[in-house]
Amino acid sequence: MAWYEIHPTCGHDYREQIYGTNSHGERDYEVARLSARLCPACWKQQQAEANASVNQDYELPALEGSEKQIAWAENIRAVAVTTIGKAIARGEADRERFASQLPLAYKMLDFAKTATSAGWWIDSRENTIAEIAQACKHSTI
Structure with a gap:
């Protein structure tokens, strides 16, 4: 579990806690997925x-x-x-x-x-x- 800075398409940056391992880039994938969307x-x-x-x-x-x-x-x-x-x-x-x-x-x-x-x-x-x-x-x- 770690906190990541998310930079969504709307420009409203926020922090998100992402769980799970990152041995295969799972968290990095989640950061990229969240960044491709609007902020909540x-x-x-x-x-x-x-x-x-x-x-x-x-x-x-x-x-x-x-x-x-x-x-x-x-x-x-x-x-x-x-x-x-x-x-x-x-x-x-x-x-x-x-x-x-x-x-x-x-x-x-x-x-x-x-x-x-x-x-x-x-x-x-x-x-x-x-x-x-x-x-x-x-x-x-």
Whole structure:
């Protein structure tokens, strides 16, 4: 274990403790990998901006939970809603092929707009799309 200076692409240098051996350059590889990215603060800011854009594009309501839960759930929800949105766009482009699946996709998007519990998004993170589809089959949305 040792502390290394990381020089990420955003220019915000920071120190990182890297564990493990360095007999085959493992730590050096990790330093290079971290240096090729944004610093943690810039990455969080970039994620927050991307999530805000998805929230605005799909008119999603604010999530309820702690600050950390909301930040985590926003990422999960953004990926799920974007995936559903792409499926809807693909279905609209080829209605003949996807006509039977479009109603469920729209229902899933409506459900995503009503699921405001950060905890639900976090608990469902492993299979969010399947969880949404299952919830839609049992809801009256």
